[in-house]
Amino acid sequence: MQLPEQDSMASERIVQATDTGERLAPSFTRALVSSVVGLLIVLGSALLVAMFWQGSASTEEAARQEVGETLNKTLGRLRILLRAAEMTVASVERIVRATPASGDSLQPMLESALAAFEQRPELSYLGIVLPEHGEYGNLERTATGEVLLWLFPGARPRDPNVRTFALMEQGFVLRDASPHDGYDPRRRPFYQAALNSTAEGTWMRVYPWVVHGGDSQPLWGFSYVKALHDEAGGLLAVLDSDFDIPALNGFLGALADEYATRLHIIELGTTPRLIGAPEVGRQPLPLPAELATLLDFPGDTFVDRLVLDGERRWVAARRMELQGGVPWLVVVSHAAPLIEAPLQRQLFQVLAMGATIALLLVLVSVRVARRFGRPLRELERRVARLGLCRDGALAAGKASVEGFRETQLLGEALDRMARGMHQEALAREQRLASLALKGAMFDFTSAAIFSLDTSLHVIEWNAAAERLFGHSRDEVLERPVGDAVLTPEGPADWAAILATTGTGTFRFVGAQGAFDAELRLVTFMQEAREVHTLVLNDITEREQAQARLQAFNTELERRVGERTAELRAINQELDSFCHAVSHDLRAPLRGIAGFSEILANNYAASLDEKARNYLGRVQAATQRMGDLIDDLLKLSRVSRDEMRRQRVDLSMLAREVIADLREAAPERRVEVSIEDGLYAEGDIRLLRVMLENLLGNAWKFTSNTPDAHIAFTALADEGDTPAFVIGDNGAGFDMRYVNKLFGAFQRLHREAEFPGTGIGLATVLRIVNRHGGYIRAYAELGKGATFQFSLGRAES
Incomplete structure (x- = not known):
């Protein structure tokens, strides 16, 4: 047991170490927990190393299978792409065989082929060549997605002009007509390849294209071509569908993102060329040396790890032959990480188990350390607080150091020492707190505050007064207030100011010019002298918000x-x-x-x-x-037109419209059901126009439908506003174009099928909007259309 002098020396040692930042020995709790954690780290590291070496071999086969499956899916998508181009040519073939092929029919045939072309967004061109004069027409999809129609005269003696049409909402519109530049497709490789191919058509190797439209950059692509013959064997036309290299790589880029892989396509032959890769632009590239090693692999499929682009990757490759005998080598590659995904999952599982065990061990260690270390830590904190109390901080009350007899006696001695120091520090802290509170209130308020003695000399001047009047505290202290506070007319009337009771308004001159101030005066006695404290708030800005x-x-x-x-x-x-x-x-x-x-x-x-x-x-x-x-x-x-709002019987109006339609087409047999008691608030003239258009459309678009049916009903109320539905079982439309439905001049069917101006539904939308309602359309091709609308409060 230490003597009182020794206790004092030990306490002083702790305080000195706290004051000087001297490094002390680690605590018992920290030492115990650190030892347990260190042991866990060593054991866990050894276990992870063993698992890594064991699992790396087992996961290699999974990686091979994954890259092989990606290759199979990529080949399948490429075959679909190529087959889509062949099917597009087949669609155009049916159009050509059903239409007398001539220069005058070239544009209508291409317009009929537009639907097939638009369904293949990867296609760059779709063309028809007439053999007599070499007249050539094609559909082009530009890099921006615009669709153009080109008509080349070839060697035609009349009208030797090249015409370009752009696809607009109303159809193809002439954009440009220029003199013929001598282009004759019959001299191009794709035409000759078609003549030399079988009846099924053939794919060509990539070749440089003739670029029209002023683009001087070289462009390469590959084509599927087919020659059409009549029953006598005469040549009717040559068809081609084409992918330029940027279009091919756009398709490959989408596949690469979808499969999280890297794709390359090599066109095999005497001089292999790289035609598909992220770095390929508008023309093929020479084959890199890294890929050249794949040209002669044995067997059907190559799967192994290789270094590509400076990175170790899993690589799978397989040859693919296009119709006509053009060979491709398709290459897919995945990153080959140090730890494959299956092994990662095993490692994560072991880490989770290890972390759980480690957490339990740490908790046990902490519990044991806390039982022995709590009294020691409490003694350490008391000694540190004694040092802080000596510097003026408030000492804490008595705390428990039970658990060991020695620590209990030492704690009692420290408590007696702390009580004496606490009494001395308490009074000093109270005085400092009072002064700090007054200073904070005085200097941090937004109101200007200054105090005057009986001779009107400044004895206090806060920060807000400095900003308002432009004089610092040192400049005005002990000086007459009239030197710093003035009015626009000169010296202030201090007798009137000091006579203020409650709140008064005065005008002063400050750092930013004249201003109006709301003033409050407080007078009190301090050290046997009278002090006047003035509080000013600038109200000029408020008179100006x-x-x-x-x-x-x-x-x-x-x-x-x-x-x-x-x-x-x-x-x-x-x-x-x-x-x-x-x-x-x-x-x-x-x-x-x-x-x-x-x-x-x-x-x-x-x-x-x-x-x-x-x-x-x-x-x-x-x-x-x-x-x-x-x-x-x-x-x-x-x-x-001005709105005239009234209660309207929509059922009666609908029956009148249907009666007019039956009178105009007595040969039609259409089943029409109109619900009774359909009422709405609105302009009867406009509502008749709306029903004439909606019911007229239903009547028109069921003209080719056997057992045609039209219905006009009401839905459950949406609040205070009823909703109505007009439906039919007619031609319907594609919901992809529903956003165009209510625009002026927008038509979703050809004029030859269903005549009209494209204004009716735009008129309906405006009538519904004027009544404060809404209209929605739902349809399916060949299964009819439904229009749901409501009529809210009409505009005044």
Whole structure:
């Protein structure tokens, strides 16, 4: 047992070590836990090394199988891609055999082939060559996704111009016509390859293409070509579908991302070339030496680890032969990590088990260490607190050091020492806290505060006063306040200021100019002298977040009035413009229609079949133009006519519309079911137009449907607003194009199938919007369409 002098020396030793930062021996708890953790690390490391060596061999076969499966899936996708191009040519072949092939029919044949071309987004070109003059037409998909139609005259003696058409929403539109540059596809390799191939067609090796459209960069690609012959063996046409090298690599890039792999395609032959790889641009590259080692592997498939691009990878390769005998070598590769995935999973499982065991051991160790180390740590903390208390901090109360007799006696001695130090520090801390609180309140408030003695000299000046008046505390202390605080007229009236009761408002001059201040005066006695403390808040800015707001509101009202008047004038001008355009367009249309009718009635017998066909087209186009003008005027009126809201019987309106449709087409047999009691709030004239368009569409698109059926019903209420449904079992449409359905001039069917102007559903949308409702469409090709709509509160 230590003597009291020894206790004192030990305590001083701990305090000195705390003050000087001297390094002490580690605690008992830390030493015990560190030893256990170190043992666990050594054992776990040995176990992981053993598992790694054992598992690396077992996971190699799994890696081989994985890269082989990726190769099989890649080959399957490539065969689908190539077969898709061959099927596209087969679709075009049916079009060509069903159409008399001539220069005049070349564009219509390509337009008929557009659907097949659009279904193959990887294709770059789809072309038709006519053998007589070498006239050539093709569909091109540019790098930006735009679809073009090219017509080359070849050696045609008439109209030797190259024409380019761009696909727009309304169809192909002429973009450019330029003189023929001498291009004759019959002299190109793809034409000769088609003539020399079998009846099934053939794939060609990659070759340089002739690039039209001003692009001077070289471009290579490969083609599937097929020669079409008639029953007598005569050549009808040559068809080609083409992939340029960027398109091929775009397809490969998507596959590589999907399979998390790297893909290469090598075209085999006398000089093997790299045609598929991330680094391949617009033309093939020479075969890298790393891939050249794969050219002569024995057997059907190669699977092994190789170094590619400076990285060790699992590589699988297999030869693939295209129709016509073009050989490819397809190569897939995965990174070959030091630890394969199956081994990683085993390691993770062992790590999880090891971590659980380690955690349990650590918890046990901590428990044991805490039982022995808690009294020692408590003594250490008490000694440290004694040192802090000597520096002015509050000493803690008595804490338990039970567990051992020696530590209990030592703790009691430390407690007696701490109580004496605590009493001395307490009073000093209370004084410091009071001063700190007053200083914080004085200097950190946003209000300017300064104090004056009876002779109006400054005795306090806070930071906010420094900012407001532009004078530092050292500049104004013990000086007359009139030197620092002035009014716009000169010296302040301090008698009036010091006579303030409650709160007053005064105007002063500060660092930023004159300002209005809200002032509060507090007078008290300090050390037998009277002290005046003034608290000022600058209210100038608040009078200004109010004057500006009032001016803004006034200006906003003025602008709203101006814009309202402008919109009213614009609407009136648009109405006048629509009527004027209608009148100006109808006059020439009536002339065209009249003269066309005279030609048809008086001179039809003297015209040949082609001329009569042209005349019929003119009359149909004139009628369509007139219908389009009528629909546009209806659309304009729908948007601008004044609303007259009332309760409308939609069931009655629908029956009237159906009756008109039956009268116009008495030969139609359509089952129509209209639910009774369908009412809505709205403009009866606009709602009739809406039903005429929706029911008219249902009537029109069921014209080719046996047992046609149209239904008009109501759904359950959506709040206070009912919803209605018009459905049919007609032609329907592709839901991919539903976003185009309600746009003006948008048509999802050809004019020859279902005539119309493309304005009806745009008119319906505007009527529904004016009534504050919504409309949605659902359909499936060949199974009908359904339109659901509601009519909310109409606009005023």
